[in-house]
Amino acid sequence: MNRTQYGYLIERIDSDTPEPMSRGHITVGADTTPAALAEELVQRNRGEHSYYSGPRRCSVWVFDPADWLDLRGAPDGAQHYDL
Template sequence: MPTRYAYMITRLDTGRRMSSGTLVLIGDDTAKLADSLLTQNRVEHSYYAGSRRCSVWPQPADVPMPDTAPVTAEHYDG
């Protein structure tokens, strides 16, 4: 069953947001999703060679995107 997820990628050194958005995922392999998003972010933001964190969480369509990842988000560092 498709689930809408939000993601936020931040720099680990400063916590500054580099990328965020929502997408629909079939299944629940958020680790694979985070790996793909981190890879894409490294290409798009190649000026920054440091570590990043990708936070992923279910995000209902009728709820606005938060400014920071919620405490319940899954976090993947890369």
């Protein structure tokens, strides 16, 4: 089975300045779409951070270890999903 490794960043988006909530990387089946992955990650994040019920943005990108050098946000080319 082919697998793809994605990086992700989940942020609160209820103010002018997004606030990071979670960042990491995950390996999924190659048939998993970025949109489906974002939905799954946000659902998990809602459970882990139930104190916050507001909107979230999940940015997803094909993972490259060099991405971790810049922890300020998602790299260029990331796909963003507001959920």
